[in-house]
Structures are given as structure tokens and as C-alpha cells.
Amino acid sequence: TSGIAPELLALCDTHVAIPMLGGVNSLNAAVAAGIVLYECRRQQIKPTGP
Secondary structure, three states, rough: OOOOHHHHOOOOOOOOOOOOOOOOOOOOHHHHHHHHHHHHHHHOOOOOOO
């Protein structure tokens, strides 16, 4: 398969893509959700110190 069907994508307000390198061309939903949640949290954390 090649991901989410175009008809379903048309119903979405936002699209998110996970760039991938190497021979991997797909992720299961649990792995993709983990990557997205990690990146959202990483962007929320503000560095402390001088």
C-alpha cells in the first residue's frame, strides 16, 4: 500500500509527514504516533541555563 487513501486525506484539516531515510518506506501506526508525540514534546521543552 502507499499510505492513506486520497479520499480520506481530503477529509483531514492537517497533514503530517515523517521524513524517512534509507530503505524504510512505511511505519506502523503505533511507531508513527510515537515519533510525532516525541517531536511535539521535544519542541515544547525550552532549554534552561545561560
